[in-house]
Amino acid sequence: MEKVSIIVPVYNGEAHLLRCAESILAQDYPELELILVDDGSRDASFELMRELAARDTRVKAIHKENGGVSSARNRGLDEASGRYIQFSDVDDWLPIDATKLLMREIEASDADLVIGDFYRVVGNNVSRKGSIDEGGLLNRQEYADEMLRSPADLYYGALWNKLYRRDLIERYGVRMDETISYSEDMIFNLEYLLHADKIAVLKAPVYYYEYTKGSLVDQNLNLSATVKMKQAVIGYYNEFYKKTFSPADYQDRLPIVYSYLLAVSRDSLSLPFMPGTKKLSSETGGSLLRSPFGGELETAYLEGRMLMRYLDTVAKKHDLKRDEMTVLYLLWKLDRPCRAAELSVFPGLTKSDITFALAKLLYAGLVTRETDGGTAYRFHAPELEPELRQMVGDFQAVSFEGLSEEELSVYRRCTETIRDNIRRRLLVEKSGEF
Numbered sequence: 520m521e522k523v524s525i526i527v528p529v530y531n532g533e534a535h536l537l538r539c540a541e542s543i544l545a546q547d548y549p550e551l552e553l554i555l556v557d558d559g560s561r562d563a564s565f566e567l568m569r570e571l572a573a574r575d576t577r578v579k580a581i582h583k584e585n586g587g588v589s590s591a592r593n594r595g596l597d598e599a600s601g602r603y604i605q606f607s608d609v610d611d612w613l614p615i616d617a618t619k620l621l622m623r624e625i626e627a628s629d630a631d632l633v634i635g636d637f638y639r640v641v642g643n644n645v646s647r648k649g650s651i652d653e654g655g656l657l658n659r660q661e662y663a664d665e666m667l668r669s670p671a672d673l674y675y676g677a678l679w680n681k682l683y684r685r686d687l688i689e690r691y692g693v694r695m696d697e698t699i700s701y702s703e704d705m706i707f708n709l710e711y712l713l714h715a716d717k718i719a720v721l722k723a724p725v726y727y728y729e730y731t732k733g734s735l736v737d738q739n740l741n742l743s744a745t746v747k748m749k750q751a752v753i754g755y756y757n758e759f760y761k762k763t764f765s766p767a768d769y770q771d772r773l774p775i776v777y778s779y780l781l782a783v784s785r786d787s788l789s790l791p792f793m794p795g796t797k798k799l800s801s802e803t804g805g806s807l808l809r810s811p812f813g814g815e816l817e818t819a820y821l822e823g824r825m826l827m828r829y830l831d832t833v834a835k836k837h838d839l840k841r842d843e844m845t846v847l848y849l850l851w852k853l854d855r856p857c858r859a860a861e862l863s864v865f866p867g868l869t870k871s872d873i874t875f876a877l878a879k880l881l882y883a884g885l886v887t888r889e890t891d892g893g894t895a896y897r898f899h900a901p902e903l904e905p906e907l908r909q910m911v912g913d914f915q916a917v918s919f920e921g922l923s924e925e926e927l928s929v930y931r932r933c934t935e936t937i938r939d940n941i942r943r944r945l946l947v948e949k950s951g952e953f
Contacts, residue, residue, distance in 0.1 A: 523551040523618055524685070525605040526595030528588045529568065530558045532609035536567050542612035544575055547917055548619035551605075553578045554595045559585030564609075589695035589703045592678075596688065604685050606678035610729055614638075616832055616913070617725040621682040623909075624721045628656055631715035633682040635725035636835075637674070645797055647724055647835070650674040654722040654836065662718045663763050667772065670756070670779040673728065676705035680726045687714050702752040709759040722836045753779060823866065825917060829910045837903070842868065846876040847885060847900065851907055856895035 525543050529536060536555075543553050555578065557565040568580035583594055592606065603625065605618060617635075624633045636649030650672050651657075651665050666675045674680065687693070693710045695703050712718075760776050761769050827841065834844035849862055862873050877896055880886040885900040919927055 522601055523548070523603045523605055523622065523682075524554055524595075524599035524601030525551055525607060525618070526554045526556065526592055526599065527607045527609055528556050528558055528591030528595065529560060529564050529609045530585070530588070530591070531560045531562045531564060533560075533562045533564045533567055535610040536564055537571075539607060539609050539612050540571050540578070542615075543607065543618075544571075544577065545615055546613065546618045547615055547913065548622055551577060551618055552599075552601060554598050555580050556591040556595045556598075557582045558588065558591040559583065587697060587700065589697040589699075592695045593697065596694065599685060602685055604683040604688060606681075607726070608679060608728075611679065612727045614724060614727070615828070619913075620721060620723050620832070621725055624719045625682055625684075628717065628719045630656065630717040630719035631684055631687060632711065632717075633719045633721055634674070635680050635721040635723055637677075637680045637726040637728050638724050640727055640729040643798055645727070648674060648728075649722065649724075651720045654720045657718045657720060659712060659715060659718070659763055662712070663760060664772075667775045676702060676708065677728070678704045678707065679728070681708070683711060687711065690714070699752070702749070706752060706755045709755050713759060713762055722838070723832055724835060749779065753777070822918070826914055829914050833903070833906050833910055836906070840876070840879075842872045843876045843879055846873055847880060847898065847903070848907065850886060850896060850898035851900075851904070854898070856889045856897045858893060858895050 527539060527543075532539075540553060540555065543551070553571075553575075555568045555571070557568055557580070559582075565580065565582050568578075572578040572580040579598060581594060581598060583591065596604070603622065605621065607613060621633050621635060624630070624635075634651070636647055638645050639648045650669050651674075657665065669675070688711065691710075691714050693707065693714070696706050699706070756779055757776055760772055763769075764772065827845075830844045830848055831841060833839075834841055837844075839847070845865070845868060846862060849865060850857055853861075859870065859873050859877060862868060863870050877886065881888055881896070885898075885903070886896045887899040889895045889897060919930075922930065
């Protein structure tokens, strides 16, 4: 039995199906099954699904008569065999480490639900979204209070930035309500949360949500129509808070609970002038992988890109910028006091980058400064060491996939010889003999 079942409902999704499916099958967490549920599509979606299933045994391609997205998700839940459940929409996609990060969090914390940040994509612009500021564990009451701060946000309402325990889903018969067509995701989450005692907050993006779907804004609904649609959901919302809190605490929150009727999602914008927005290619790196290099240059380039990708994940979990995380990583690897000038030899880091990064890391208490014989800096973030070691392990697992122990031994010996050869020649040049 695979550990994770990822369910994707599909209706006329041939334009985006391969991008979504391949992002899931490329996850660096292999113990998963992809359940594609065709909901009576009129295009070539099911043919593509069958081709994917023929190529990869982890794919289940299911066809059913059209019944709506909720019925398709319910069919996926019926077919799932994993211990955990993850969802995706067909016109979105996952970062390569999404499932791995969610699984590590749920197994480390023994949580009943994990919720992560996500990327909001509008055209060629992307921004990171998340409504809880700090990672860690919350109980149901704490999570419910967080949700009251922005009750209409996709962060809480969507299925796709979360990881669920299938035993809880099956034990309590939690399913999508097929009779409604608005906020069915939120209702599923509210029903599930009634049985979740521990919620883990993961401060890393686990999803790319592309703004192409029929939101309330897209449908040009006025305020009256919006409230009317939300009235169909408020009963579920109200019932959740009534069951979660004592009568007195529930009464204190009741006015805020009903503010859901007028609440507007803060997740709807990702525009060039909004803080934190970047161009999509700079986040996904897809276009950057088509480099003009070959041979050893191509290998060095791709290794650097992959290392930066893993460093980015750790950085985002701790609200650090890439330069800051890179400097911190270098100091950790060096494991000694190091001057800023020494770090400047690392490709992609200028002296000003390093100066600013060290100042911020020093202020945050992540590095210490030593002034004996000149100013030097030392790594001082023991809480990050497990993640950095894990990151190195992830990088090596991807790099060495498919290699035997004998091949790895040969590779390490050859790499050391290559380094010695290059170092010896460069030392000769420095001495003026070259």
